[in-house]
Amino acid sequence: MKYFRTQGIVLRYTNFKEADRMLTVFSPDRGKMQVLARGCRKPRSRLLAASQLFCYADYIFVKSKEIYIITQADVKDSFYDIRNDMERLTYGTHILALTEEAVNYEEGNFRLFYMLLQILAYLAYGEINPEDVAHVFELKLIDLLGYRPALDRCIACGSGLEQMNSNKLYFSTSQGGIVCNNCHSRVNDGYTIHKNTIQTMRFILGMDIKRLGVLKFSRMVRNELDYILSAYLNEIIGKPLKTRSFIEHIKNER
Template sequence: MHKKTQGLVLRETSIRETDKLLTVLTRDEGKLTVLARGAKRKGSRLVSASQLLVYSEMTLFEYKNRHSLDQAETIEVFGEVRSDVEMLSLASYFAELAELLSDEDCATPEILSLVLNSMHALGKLRKPQELVKAVFELRLMALSGFEPLLDGCAVCGREPETPFLNVKQGVLHCGECAEEAGEGISMPLDEGSLAAMRRVAYGDPRRLFSFFLKGEAMKRFADASEVFLLTQLERGFSTLDFYKKLISTKEMP
């Protein structure tokens, strides 16, 4: 049976001499494993669409719950992202997270849109990488059932004057209530970083990147989003390690 869908390649693995096995995040059916026969062969019509982080209109052939890529027409190749090693490594981190948190054969259009919009923000809009990374991490966690409780202090209920995010419990608390907020590390926030986190976790997905932070507020937003994600998922990511290595090398005098 043939079917059409739009999909983004999250992973490509070479198999045999001319074929690839793709992990594709589709708009209609979530994450699929797709065989791209002949995709490595020179002149193949599948060459472009079977590359990492390429978004395409795909015609898939399904037989006994297995999918193969029959035809594809590229929609977006994200050339600006792919031509910059830092942006490409960050987008690869996004892809690794999306692969982990997407379900097989279950539509997750919100996650697909988040990945696409984040790469657009990096490449076309030239938003700061630190901002895009933090927005992606926090929004993805919220979409995947790990949304932190940020309305008020989880202990006393008041708006915190000195806000903290307990990254293990996933709750906001004020400095005075730290001991009652539960086990785990608490990341310090301020007015700007807390407002950003609320906007990303609860706000309009079409306006995720329509704000700007700088200085200490940006650093606290970025640190809290990353540590919250890593703590909740209880694991690290090789793509994140590589991206951080690139950034640290760039920042060295």
């Protein structure tokens, strides 16, 4: 049997048998992994803390046939404050679901791993609105996946943002960029977008994620980012995410 060590973040789990749990763990060097945490739901299990959603730990696994089994785990951060708050938990679960879509099995992704760690830290300990944290993650993820939107000029006719009538701008999710009023009739998936939202998107794409704390979002920018990023992600991933319906739900509760 072969032992190895890796860092990981728990993206999802399924309980089975009396006290076991199958985890989906994201490792920076191995990508997505299906991992068995044996007996982790027993009250005094050493693996209990390391088998919770969002947990960031150093794991030692043994590979037996096709299954990875945790033999040891050293929790570095449980991000407990995310699980402790309904709104943070909802956006946090959405962020994990997006990560799960973006990562492959047996394929490391260091950039996404460290971005996710920083985002979870903001979500757990920061003062920023959890919805804004999720939007920053969504846009950075879109960029990481190779779909950075074109925000400088109209993707149909090429006219620059400065020459456009700034009251009538659109974002096309199928083309991945902004469309001017003249070209709008030729695309049928143009969402209304204001210049402030375009500028915020450009700022997010250019900034280091460590500076997330300096961002301030107006309600209008937040709303536009919400439907535009969500529609664009559906286009990229090819389906709507289930976690979206929880977000709609808590928004309606407010």
